[in-house]
Amino acid sequence: MKVVIIGAGVVGASIARVLSQYEGLEIHLLEKNADAGLGVSKANTSILHPGHEDEPDKYPLRAKLCIKGNRLWYQWTKELGIPAKWPGELMIAVEEEDMKVAEHYLELAQRNGVPGVRLVDHDELLKLEPNANPNAAGALWAPTAGLLSATMAAPALVENAVENGVRFHPETEVTGIKIEKGEVKGVETNRGFIEADIVINAAGLYSDKISKMAGIDYFTVHPRKGEYFIFDDDAEPKVTKIVHQTPTPITKGVYVITELNGGLMIGPTAQDLPEDAKEDTSTTREGLEFVWEWAQKLIKELPPRSMVIRTFAGLRPEPPDGRWIIDAYDDPWGFINAAGIRSPGFTSAPAIAYYIVEELIQGKLEIKLTRKSHWNPYRRALFFKSLPPEKQNELIKKNPAYGRVVCMCRGITEGDILDVINRMKRMGVKTITLDGIKMRTWPMVMAGTCQGSYCRIRIANIIARETGTPLWKVTLKGKGTEYGIGDIKVLLKEGVKENAE
Amino acid sequence: MQNEYDVVVIGGGPAGLAAAIKSKELGLKVLLIENREFIGGIPIQCVHPGFGLHYFREDLTGTEFIYRLIEKFREMEIEHYTNAHVLEIIPHSYRHKILKVVTEKGLLNIMTKTVIYATGARERHIFEIGITGHRVAGIYTAGEAQTMMDIYGIMPGKEIVIVGSGDVGLIMARRFTLEGAHVKAVIELMPYPGGLTRNIVQCLEDFGIPLYLSHAVTRVEGRKRVEKVIITKVDENLRPIPGTEKELECDTVVLAAGLVPYLKVIEKAGVIIDPATKGPVVNSYLETSVPGIFVAGNALVINDLVDYVVEQGEEAAMGAYEFVKNEGLSTVKWKKLVKGRNIRLVVPHYVSEAKDVMIYARVAKPEENIKLRFPEIGKEMRLPFVKPSEMIRIKLRKRDIAKAEDKITMEVVPNE
Numbered sequence: 001m002k003v004v005i006i007g008a009g010v011v012g013a014s015i016a017r018v019l020s021q022y023e024g025l026e027i028h029l030l031e032k033n034a035d036a037g038l039g040v041s042k043a044n045t046s047i048l049h050p051g052h053e054d055e056p057d058k059y060p061l062r063a064k065l066c067i068k069g070n071r072l073w074y075q076w077t078k079e080l081g082i083p084a085k086w087p088g089e090l091m092i093a094v095e096e097e098d099m100k101v102a103e104h105y106l107e108l109a110q111r112n113g114v115p116g117v118r119l120v121d122h123d124e125l126l127k128l129e130p131n132a133n134p135n136a137a138g139a140l141w142a143p144t145a146g147l148l149s150a151t152m153a154a155p156a157l158v159e160n161a162v163e164n165g166v167r168f169h170p171e172t173e174v175t176g177i178k179i180e181k182g183e184v185k186g187v188e189t190n191r192g193f194i195e196a197d198i199v200i201n202a203a204g205l206y207s208d209k210i211s212k213m214a215g216i217d218y219f220t221v222h223p224r225k226g227e228y229f230i231f232d233d234d235a236e237p238k239v240t241k242i243v244h245q246t247p248t249p250i251t252k253g254v255y256v257i258t259e260l261n262g263g264l265m266i267g268p269t270a271q272d273l274p275e276d277a278k279e280d281t282s283t284t285r286e287g288l289e290f291v292w293e294w295a296q297k298l299i300k301e302l303p304p305r306s307m308v309i310r311t312f313a314g315l316r317p318e319p320p321d322g323r324w325i326i327d328a329y330d331d332p333w334g335f336i337n338a339a340g341i342r343s344p345g346f347t348s349a350p351a352i353a354y355y356i357v358e359e360l361i362q363g364k365l366e367i368k369l370t371r372k373s374h375w376n377p378y379r380r381a382l383f384f385k386s387l388p389p390e391k392q393n394e395l396i397k398k399n400p401a402y403g404r405v406v407c408m409c410r411g412i413t414e415g416d417i418l419d420v421i422n423r424m425k426r427m428g429v430k431t432i433t434l435d436g437i438k439m440r441t442w443p444m445v446m447a448g449t450c451q452g453s454y455c456r457i458r459i460a461n462i463i464a465r466e467t468g469t470p471l472w473k474v475t476l477k478g479k480g481t482e483y484g485i486g487d488i489k490v491l492l493k494e495g496v497k498e499n500a501e
Numbered sequence: 502m503q504n505e506y507d508v509v510v511i512g513g514g515p516a517g518l519a520a521a522i523k524s525k526e527l528g529l530k531v532l533l534i535e536n537r538e539f540i541g542g543i544p545i546q547c548v549h550p551g552f553g554l555h556y557f558r559e560d561l562t563g564t565e566f567i568y569r570l571i572e573k574f575r576e577m578e579i580e581h582y583t584n585a586h587v588l589e590i591i592p593h594s595y596r597h598k599i600l601k602v603v604t605e606k607g608l609l610n611i612m613t614k615t616v617i618y619a620t621g622a623r624e625r626h627i628f629e630i631g632i633t634g635h636r637v638a639g640i641y642t643a644g645e646a647q648t649m650m651d652i653y654g655i656m657p658g659k660e661i662v663i664v665g666s667g668d669v670g671l672i673m674a675r676r677f678t679l680e681g682a683h684v685k686a687v688i689e690l691m692p693y694p695g696g697l698t699r700n701i702v703q704c705l706e707d708f709g710i711p712l713y714l715s716h717a718v719t720r721v722e723g724r725k726r727v728e729k730v731i732i733t734k735v736d737e738n739l740r741p742i743p744g745t746e747k748e749l750e751c752d753t754v755v756l757a758a759g760l761v762p763y764l765k766v767i768e769k770a771g772v773i774i775d776p777a778t779k780g781p782v783v784n785s786y787l788e789t790s791v792p793g794i795f796v797a798g799n800a801l802v803i804n805d806l807v808d809y810v811v812e813q814g815e816e817a818a819m820g821a822y823e824f825v826k827n828e829g830l831s832t833v834k835w836k837k838l839v840k841g842r843n844i845r846l847v848v849p850h851y852v853s854e855a856k857d858v859m860i861y862a863r864v865a866k867p868e869e870n871i872k873l874r875f876p877e878i879g880k881e882m883r884l885p886f887v888k889p890s891e892m893i894r895i896k897l898r899k900r901d902i903a904k905a906e907d908k909i910t911m912e913v914v915p916n917e
Contacts, residue, residue, distance in 0.1 A: 311633065396608070403603055484655040488650055
């Protein structure tokens with residue numbers, strides 16, 4: 001049987017990985033961008049939520065799949081070598097009256113079956129998080145919350161899926177879905193037709209558009225923007241726990257975390273954008289000021305503004321009424337939606353994948369799947385910096401490129417970069433991009449104090465050399481984002497040509 | 502321990518090369534460590550003139566200037582590693598430091614009596630100066646753009662907006678123009694230009710490039726690559742004035758928004774940093790607060806001229822020599838150089854009557870017809886003007902330093 005998955009974000013990639021455990025499937029994972037995880041999955045808070053923020057009556061799937069996804073990620077991050085940590089989360093009640101809100105979420109935790117959640121008073125809050133706002137009334141403590149390297153997740157999932165037989169098609173945009181006699185037959189793309197018995201729509205912000213192609217057009221997905229600050233790796237104070245506030249009518253909460261790369265991160269905002277603003281990941285002065293103002297209420301003080309090394313914004317796909325659209329249909333048979341996967345979508349992705357494979361494909365569509373006898377759950381990723389000296393020496397002996405430190409802020413070596421490039425090639429990435437390399441390194445290269453002003457050109461040179469591409473043609477994230485415009489004399493030559501004409 | 506040195510120089514740019522050459526001339530056992538695959542540092546990519554007027558008494562390009570040092574360094578057969586990176590400096594004892602170094606041959610632990618830290622500066626980038634908008638292709642720091650053009654021979658873009666009118670920004674404006682690009686504007690936050698007057702004339706005025714003073718780039722827009730920037734007037738507190746926004750279409754933004762000493766490794770060794778220079782606090786031997794660790798060049802203080810950088814490299818080498826010879830610098834009474842009226846920064850921070858010392862300072866704001874005064878030692882000199890963009894460099898003689906008790910104030914006062 002042939003399966004096409006549209007979209008290699010964390011949802012599509014998780015589905016691909018779960019499906020790769022079964023025999024007799026020809027699985028095609030389609031991605032319009034140059035690489036996996038370049039859309040919604042790349043820019044978010046990177047939190048693995050405990051699962052106590054979703055009303056089970058209103059959002060049954062969200063409530064059920066978030067807690068399951070949280071558990072699955074614990075296993076998946078280890079299997080796939082995705083950096084993760086499990087510091088737990090404090091929902092801070094800044095004022096005494098906010099404790100009532102915290103109590104509401106305690107009740108949700110009970111109803112959803114989230115383990116270990118309890119209220120803590122002012123003193124215990126400060127014991128758990130010494131840098132919390134010293135005037136806060138208390139907090140709701142959820143010990144199962146985690147953080148992962150969000151940027152590495154989708155690429156790692158796809159890499160492992162490909163290892164297990166999935167075919168990855170980057171730079172492949174779906175332009176139509178072929179349906180005959182109420183059954184899905186395949187997808188039209190910019191690279192030709194791909195036959196399929198089952199088409200799974202995991203197209204994130206564009207999942208409404210894909211669904212329409214299959215004739216299911218009762219919903220739209222609009223983008224909701226979140227803006228963030230990241231501080232330098234050595235900016236103080238930091239937090240050990242994930243910190244946010246009891247939700248208010250104005251904001252669901254700004255988070256303060258110490259991200260896996262080492263720096264403090266604050267955000268996001270939640271600004272609803274018009275339906276056609278699906279590429280607007282621009283930061284705004286207003287959004288950033290909002291984040292700054294709210295984050296200040298959570299910890300004793302923020303590091304100085306001069307220690308900010310990056311601001312960014314990401315978009316979340318918001319479905320009508322906040323309800324995920326995860327379903328299989330009688331007509332067209334074979335079409336499955338995983339659409340409008342808003343928060344807690346990242347956390348839930350592995351559980352969504354199992355839900356689709358077990359409840360929808362095997363359940364609703366009554367397709368019998370058999371597990372493979374051999375399936376490789378592992379992806380081994382080595383990063384020079386995190387190895388002990390003996391291992392580092394071994395690596396350098398084997399490949400001197402590990403002895404060349406390319407990124408001085410974060411100690412990433414040429415060997416690390418070459419390993420990433422090889423992984424990308426093996427996975428089927430056609431265009432090796434600077435962003436693709438950044439997403440797969442840890443700590444992230446070109447993302448430290450100097451934000452690549454020193455090392456970006458060195459990495460671009462390595463890409464050029466390894467792929468036989470002229471240096472100027474190396475891209476940040478695919479076509480249209482070339483590093484340069486040509487040879488140094490390109491404009492003068494053009495001028496001479498124009499003169500001659 | 503593979504080896505033991507008198508001095509290890511970290512960084513193979515002008516400060517490091519000068520320090521290594523001088524160290525060897527003084528008879529020290531010296532090793533130089535460079536992160537890139539070649540020595541020479543940033544001047545290699547500076548194909549414009551204006552280098553060497555003080556040091557060689559000739560007007561050279563950056564490339565010519567640095568090749569004179571590189572050739573000397575090679576002739577002297579000074580031991581060095583390229584493609585090597587210092588992870589850590591451990592101040593093992595007063596007399597010795599251990600350097601943990603990654604090289605292509607493996608990890609090395611290098612023992613040395615002294616260290617000269619000459620790693621230069623890093624460039625401030627778009628996120629540090631609060632520009633919002635899209636994170637797209639076509640945004641470069643000036644140094645990155647210069648490396649692209651004059652090391653690797655590729656063109657970053659066609660329609661250019663430059664942020665910052667320091668010398669780096671001005672020189673890049675001309676450089677882009679000479680390659681056929683259209684520099685639409687240089688945007689400067691302050692009400693006065695950040696670079697030397699000669700560069701304003703030779704790099705902007707000669708080519709008719711507009712300079713917007715008291716303006717900021719507040720936003721970058723574009724889908725995949727830069728399509729335009731929004732510029733805004735700023736008030737006297739440098740805050741954007743609403744309603745003064747203006748769009749400039751361009752495909753490239755070049756950030757020349759200042760340099761910051763790059764100190765990751767010595768910060769971890771415990772060196773104290775001066776918030777004004779953002780470099781280490783040093784004495785007149787350019788020794789930091791960690792004994793035996795010296796610093797020179799843009800890692801010490803952002804200089805205008807490579808000539809000063811080289812001078813500091815040599816000074817640090819002489820400091821290392823004293824340290825090695827006497828197993829530590831002699832105990833003297835250090836007198837603090839205090840920043841008085843209109844002095845924004847000054848190095849070194851401590852001086853003594855043991856030796857003459859060259860001091861480097863910058864004013865906070867431009868002023869005309871002034872006196873530069875050191876009241877405690879009765880020294881003063883008239884100057885027609887001072888500007889933040891032009892570093893003040895003067896020598897204090899030991900006999901003058903001797904006149905002071907425990908501090909020497911440096912101040913700018915009106916000439917009445």
